[in-house]
Amino acid sequence: MQNLDELYELILDRKNNPKPGSYTEYLFNKGLDKILKKVGEESTEVIVAAKNDSDPDFILEVADLAYHVEVLMAQRGITPDQIKKELASREGKKSLTKDRAEIQKW
């Protein structure tokens, strides 16, 4: 059993303690461009799977995307807690448009 927080911790561990043969290590070694390409590829695969009938295929692609997004977050130094905080701040809000305009001013 592995939740997204635990997966992120494992990814961070791979970043800080490189393990030969690890796919995560391979991605960090290749760098940001490679990670971004994978996020793009996996996003496309989620879209295609969503249009097809197979739930298992769709679930697999969403899991692949979640993993690669967490690798990207680790590469950028962003933690799941920061994402959770952002999501929590939206609770009960009718419109996010004003907040987004505020963020863009930063």
Ligand SMILES: N=c1c2ncn([C@@H]3O[C@H](COP(=O)(O)OP(=O)(O)OP(=O)(O)O)[C@@H](O)[C@H]3O)c2ncn1[C@@H]1O[C@H](COP(=O)(O)O)[C@@H](O)[C@H]1O
């Ligand atoms: N969740 C994942 C996960 N999801 C997808 N992938 C890998 O992502 C790759 C995507 O496959 P593709 O065919 O798109 O890519 P590829 O042709 O293998 O390689 P490239 O295109 O990247 O060059 C596969 O090699 C998968 O194994 C993952 N690799 C690792 N994890 C998790 O990360 C943990 C640590 O893994 P290692 O870093 O390999 O020890 C594992 O225990 C898993 O929990």
